[in-house]
Structures are given as structure tokens and as C-alpha cells.
């Protein structure tokens with residue numbers, strides 16, 4: 001049995017029973033006017049009965065240590081160590097962008113190297129308990145790679161409807177884990193295909209498959225609450241002033257926010273952070289500025305390398321989390337994400353996906369306007385590893401020569417670098433300086 005008590009609309013508050021069919025359109029009452037997604041309402045009796053002792057919970061080395069707050073018991077979880085990612089101080093990059101107390105939550109350390117594993121672990125666990133045999137998604141990116149892996153681990157079949165322009169490493173992950181990959185030239189056909197699978201064949205779709213998108217399956221979004229639980233634990237009960245995320249449809253943003261709200265409801269924390277959505281094209285910024293509930297589909301301002309967050313229209317759940325947290329959306333537009341990615345690596349040694357460095361561009365922007373101040377404690381959620389879109393990020397890399405002798409190697413190292421190397425104990429070959 002899952003712990004799904006029912007569902008509730010984020011916008012109008014209407015409740016739906018636990019056997020309500022999640023059909024990717026969100027709340028039926030809000031379909032026409034301003035589509036909104038449903039959040040899962042957990043079963044309160046089970047929450048209390050199964051709350052683990054502090055020690056018992058801590059013994060589980062994955063996000064399932066918070067199972068008492070998730071819609072499935074830990075013993076039925078499909079898991080391979082997701083969550084519990086490090087929270088790293090980033091003083092060099094922080095000082096450079098004006099927030100010395102910068103912390104980075106490194107989600108690239110998850111099993112499939114992205115934060116989507118928090119989602120997939122919970123969604124696939126619920127799907128399996130509910131008797132699903134096929135899970136499906138419309139994704140050729142991190143969500144697809146993650147779902148394919150968790151389906152393989154659960155012994156379920158995974159169908160992935162992909163789209164042109166996918167990053168090679170993520171597609172490789174999807175193929176290697178045995179998912180049935182169905183490539184489409186058009187986004188609309190991809191969604192129609194998935195809708196048929198759900199309606200005629202009973203597939204459990206974790207992603208949206210209708211426009212306008214309201215967000216992914218509510219069960220998986222519960223998994224993102226664990227980001228908040230971990231952050232507060234890693235900050236010894238304190239709450240950051242700001243949490244900054246790369247945002248597409250806002251699944252992670254909405255889940256993170258719910259996690260903080262739950263902690264506040266049970267008085268584990270006494271304040272809430274402000275959230276920042278680092279988006280590419282500005283759909284959330286436009287909705288916030290216009291005070292609208294219906295997200296506009298904005299024009300693409302440029303081709304983006306942040307393909308994972310490249311949607312021109314976000315979803316109500318993200319807008320709702322920003323409004324409730326007195327948050328901000330920052331359209332990063334055509335900012336040089338490859339340069340941001342390199343700066344992060346140079347300063348902090350961390351190699352992140354291009355979409356995942358968008359928060360740093362947003363922080364810098366808000367810092368120059370003094371929205372974020374120098375004293376603020378800022379958490380940037382780095383959502384995926386740099387190996388995920390290496391084909392895109394290496395497009396500017398110069399050809400590396402190979403040397404046929406040590407003398408030739410030295411001759412390629414600049415005089416300045418040689419001087420620098422002289423003081424080091426071990427000579428390090430580098431052509432970067």
C-alpha cells in the first residue's frame with residue numbers, strides 16, 4: 001500500500017481522492033483558466049505510525065531515511081543510494097560573485113548524476129507498489145536517464161519518447177539501461193504517443209504529456225522535499241536565506257518548497273528561505289511581473305546551451321513557490337554558461353552541467369542589484385554533473401597537441417607558467433596558463 005491519501009490543487013485547493021487518475025493535465029477545475037498541478041496529500045495516520053526513531057532513520061544511507069515523509073515505506077523503495085549529497089562551502093566562487101557564504105548542494109553525486117534520481121526513486125517506488133509494469137516518460141535528458149535506471153532496478157519496462165537535440169551521454173544512459181527508446185521529430189507526437197500508452201495500455205507516465213505543462217507526477221515531486229530536509233540537517237537546523245535552482249517546469253522548486261513548508265508546519269524550523277528560479281527565457285519573470293496565474297509562452301531570446309531548462313513556458317507550481325517564498329525569477333538569456341561552468345571548476349573544482357551553473361549567473365545578477373546581500377547565506381543547487389552534456393560544453397575546446405618528446409612538451413608551456421611551476425614541489429604539466 002502506498003501512503004497516498006489523495007491529491008490537492010495548488011491553485012484552487014480542491015481535493016481529489018487517492019484513486020483519482022493523474023492524467024498530466026493537473027487539476028480538472030483549473031484546466032481552462034490557469035492550469036495548475038496537483039500535489040500529493042500523504043496519509044496522516046501512517047506518517048505518525050511509521051515515523052522512524054532518529055537513529056533508525058539515520059541508518060538508511062539514502063533519501064529513504066525520510067521515508068516517513070514520503071508516499072511509500074522504505075522497505076518497498078526502489079533505491080540505489082540517491083540523495084544525501086554533499087553541501088559544499090564555495091568561498092572562492094562566492095567571493096568572486098559577492099556572496100562569500102555561498103554553499104553548493106552537489107546533486108551531480110546522485111546515482112545517475114542528476115537530481116532527477118530523487119524524483120525517479122519515489123515515482124518508480126509508488127508505480128511498482130500500485131502494480132504498474134511499464135513506466136514512461138517524454139524525455140531525452142536527465143529525467144529519461146534517471147527513470148530508465150530506476151525502472152531497470154525495479155524490474156519494470158521503461159518507455160522513453162525522445163526528441164531531437166538530446167545530449168549524447170544522457171541518450172547513452174537511456175539506451176544502456178534497456179529502455180525502449182522511441183524518437184520523435186515533433187514534441188506533439190511524442191505526447192500523443194505517451195497519452196495513448198497511458199490511456200490504452202495502462203502505462204505509468206512520470207512526465208507530462210499534454211500542453212500546457214503543469215509539472216511531472218505528484219508522487220515523484222515528493223522526492224524533491226528531501227532536498228530541504230537534507231539542507232536543514234546539513235546546516236545544523238538553520239535555514240539558508242536563499243535557495244537558487246535552475247528551473248524548467250519547476251518540479252524541483254515546488255518539491256523543495258513543500259519540504260521547507262512541512263518542516264515549518266512541524267516547527268522544526270522557524271523561518272523559510274527565499275527561492276530563486278534561474279530560467280533561460282523568462283516565462284516566470286513575465287508571470288511574476290504581470291501578476292498572472294497563467295504562464296505565458298515567451299519568445300526564445302536565443303539558442304541556449306542549457307537545453308535541460310530550455311522550455312519557453314514554465315508551470316504554475318514554480319510560480320506558486322516563488323510567490324509564497326517572496327522569491328525571484330531571473331532570466332539568464334544568452335549569458336555565457338560555458339564560461340560560468342569553467343569558473344566554477346577553476347574556483348571550486350566542481351564540474352557541472354551547463355544548465356546547472358545557471359544559478360551562479362542568477363546570483364551574480366541579484367547581487368549587483370543588491371537583492372541578495374553580501375551577508376546572505378546562499379545555497380546553489382547544482383542539479384547535474386558536467387559529464388552529462390560534455391559534447392555541448394567541449395564545443396569550444398581547443399585541439400590538444402600531443403608531444404613526441406619532453407623537450408617539445410616544455411616548449412609548449414609558456415614562460416609565465418614555467419615560472420609558476422618552479423615554486424611547486426612536483427612539476428605539473430599544464431597548458432592553461
Ligand SMILES: Cc1ncc(COP(=O)(O)O)c(C=O)c1O
Pocket residue numbers: 114141142143246247248249250251252253308309353355356383384
Ligand atoms: C540538469 C537539470 N537542472 C534543472 C532542471 C529543471 O527541472 P524542473 O524545473 O522541471 O524541476 C532539469 C530538468 O530537466 C535538469 O535536467
Ligand SMILES: [Zn+2]
Pocket residue numbers: 009010011012013014027028029030036
Ligand atoms: Zn484547481
